[in-house]
Structure formats: structure tokens, C-alpha cells
Amino acid sequence: MATGKTTWTIPEGYIPEGSNGPEPEMLSHESICILNTSDEDASIEITVYFTDREPAGPFEKTIPAERTKHLRFNEFEDPEEIPTGTPFASVIESDVPVVCQHTRLDSRQAENALLSTIAYPSES
């Protein structure tokens, strides 16, 4: 059973500069959790949008069949890195249905803060 959609959007994105606490668990991060419940591997393309420059990407990822990956934007490298301290947004496109959730751990101050929301599933 494949559950989900093939296009997801996350308008909020921000990699905080700086952290408090032991790494990597407490490293400030902005992440996308993707679940692929289908019996086929999912080929994912992520496009990152900014306020005042052309979009970056596509960043290519694979989520194997019946697996989940929690991707961190601060680990994106190819075709480029995502700058810290800069607002961005992202669109995730997959060749099989998946489900996406957006989570931030902000540990800039001594105590960590969390946010999370299911991403916006587009019609496709």
C-alpha cells in the first residue's frame, strides 16, 4: 500500500546559526521527514526557494521501499550548500507517493525549541 502524494511544499525554512548542547542530537537543524510506504524505491527531487535569488537544486535523494529518512537541510551539499541564517522554502517531488513532515530543532539558546507540521500536499 502506497500512501501519500507526489508533491509536497514547505514554505518555512531556516537553519539557525549556532547551537547549545551535545552534537549531533542537539545540533540546530531544519529537517524533512519522508516516509515511503510503497514497495518501490522513491526518487526524490527537492527544490529550494529564496527571497532574492534563483531557486537551488534539484537536490536528489532516494527513500528505499518501506523506509523513512529524516533529511537535514544543513547536510545538503550537491549541487550546493544551503546558507545558514537565511529564510528559504522547499518543494519536494517524488516519483511514487510519499508523506512529508517538517521539523526544526532550534538550540541557539540554552534550552531547545521545537516546531513541526505535516507539509502541504499538492494536487498531482
Next chain:
Amino acid sequence: MATGKTTWTIPEGYIPEGSNGPEPEMLSHESICILNTSDEDASIEITVYFTDREPAGPFEKTIPAERTKHLRFNEFEDPEEIPTGTPFASVIESDVPVVCQHTRLDSRQAENALLSTIAYPSES
């Protein structure tokens, strides 16, 4: 009146290791809140997905008619326990319509942090 859907997905999942503050209220936990507004008991099956191994479950739960349960992943035992400090995702399937919400209380540092989102309702 039964409100909701029969399949729900939560791509984000993580049971923090360690807590601060009095238990059980302040114990770090990852939970699913399920509401069954129908006049029939709901039989629930939860499948848990990981990054690098086969899915676990199904974990079987019952939500009585017109009742809510706030299930904590760290209390799952049968057919196995969910490891702490490990990313996972979950799919909740019910035989009657229900509504699911995902909440985390993270009390690893001195002050607690919270996240919550309505889960993703699949078409079914």
C-alpha cells in the same frame, strides 16, 4: 456521528533519550492522540517504519466508542519495543473513522519543548 479517516501517517518519530523533571508528566515522550467519535469501538493497527530495517508491528490498540487515547510510543511492547534515539515513522489504520494528532514533549534539557501536528489523513 463518526468523524475522520481510517488511515493516518506520521513521518516524524523520535523518542528522546533522557528527561528532566518529575515523571510521568515530564518524561520525554512521542505520542499519538486518537479520537474515536463513533458509537463503535475502533480496532487500530500501527506499523512503525525505520531507516535501515524492516517495519515493526502491527501494534494493536483499541479506542472505545466516544473515547480518546493518547498513546506513547515509548510504552509500546508487543510485538517489540521502539528503540530510543532512533528516527522512525508510523502509519495508523483503523476499522472505523478516527482522527490522529502527533505530539512530542522533549525534556532532555532543563526546560521542555513541544511540537504537535494533525497527522496526514490518507485517502481510503
Next chain:
Amino acid sequence: MATGKTTWTIPEGYIPEGSNGPEPEMLSHESICILNTSDEDASIEITVYFTDREPAGPFEKTIPAERTKHLRFNEFEDPEEIPTGTPFASVIESDVPVVCQHTRLDSRQAENALLSTIAYPSES
């Protein structure tokens, strides 16, 4: 223009016991924010579900035309009060379309924590 739905569900509910910081801004609270963009007053009925007893309510509220109200569960009194430290869930029914969002401020520890999500809009 009236935007929204007439039935909304919030599976998560919990009024923390105790607070830190000046009241009423920093009083721990569990709230529903309701927006009525229509040109008619909205008559709202809220039913509260528990784990091990019959549902409570309906709690009756009015949201005037083109107004918003941020209702706090800890201020509900009629037909009864909502107990603190107890998991609950809620269903909001309105005679005109409205939009509902769930927010918690938890100030049990020295620093506050926040969660929020758009409620689940039922088909009706």
C-alpha cells in the same frame, strides 16, 4: 465571504497543572482559536471527549460575524469545568463555516513551550 468548514476535530488536549511567569499572559493554557469570516454570527457547540468517562458538553459559544475568539479550555465552566492534568479531545461544530487552530502554552517549567496546529476539518 465565509471560509472554512462546520466541523473541526482536535485529538490532543491537556491543561497543564501549574505555571511560571506573570498571569494571564504566561498562565499555562490550552486554547482553540476560531475565525468567523462570514457576515453572520456563528453558534458553536464544543464536545469534549475523555479516556474513561462519557463526553462532556456541549459547551456553547458565539463567534460574532467577522470576528475571532481565542477560547481557553481552562475557562470553560458550563455545563462543567475541564479537569487539569487529564488527556482529552474536542469536536467543534458551527452553524456557519469557520476555521479552527489549536494552541498550547505550557509554562510549568521556568521557560514556556508552545505547540500549534490547524485543527482537522471534517467533511460536512
Next chain:
Amino acid sequence: MATGKTTWTIPEGYIPEGSNGPEPEMLSHESICILNTSDEDASIEITVYFTDREPAGPFEKTIPAERTKHLRFNEFEDPEEIPTGTPFASVIESDVPVVCQHTRLDSRQAENALLSTIAYPSES
């Protein structure tokens, strides 16, 4: 490819009074993140609703083609400012499809707190 809807609703709104930490990153703020993936600029009109007065606005904004903007309610000035310490709600209307997400950073106490949710996409 234009993804999204033309009307979005955020029932929760509140600009905290006071902040802790370096500005502008740590200034308490209530924001809307808007992504325009289309190849046309988006003309946005935001209406702000209150508990006990007429709605304010429209506040007019432009999101260029293939760009994102993270708008802060505390920077709204025309036709008026949004008062701090006051509950409000907002409706965002666009002439091309966009996607909206609501985020709050609350830094009134020493450590910051975060909330975020995809806004409610209306049928239109």
C-alpha cells in the same frame, strides 16, 4: 508549475510584548511564510480580524515569481500597525496559487519557544 491555493486562513495570531536575546533574529515575532512557485508575481492581500473591532487591511504585499517571503506581522504598517499583546486572525488572498505557513518565535522568557503549522487552504 504553480502549487498551492489562492486563499489561506490562520486563526491564531499574537505578537508577544517583549523579547530576550539579540535582535532581529531573537525578536519575538509572528510570521507568515509564503512561497510562490509560479512564473508570475503574486499580488497578496492580507485581512486581519480581531475580537472586538472591525477587521484591518487589506495589507498589500508582492511575492515575486519563484520566490519566498517570510512576512512579520510586527512590521505591518500600511494601512495601520498590528497591536502587540492582542489576539488576532488573518486571511491571505493571492491572485496566483501560493502556499502559506504560520510561525511564531516567542522570546519573552529567557529561552525561545516556537510554533508552526501549514495555514488552512480554503476552497477557491
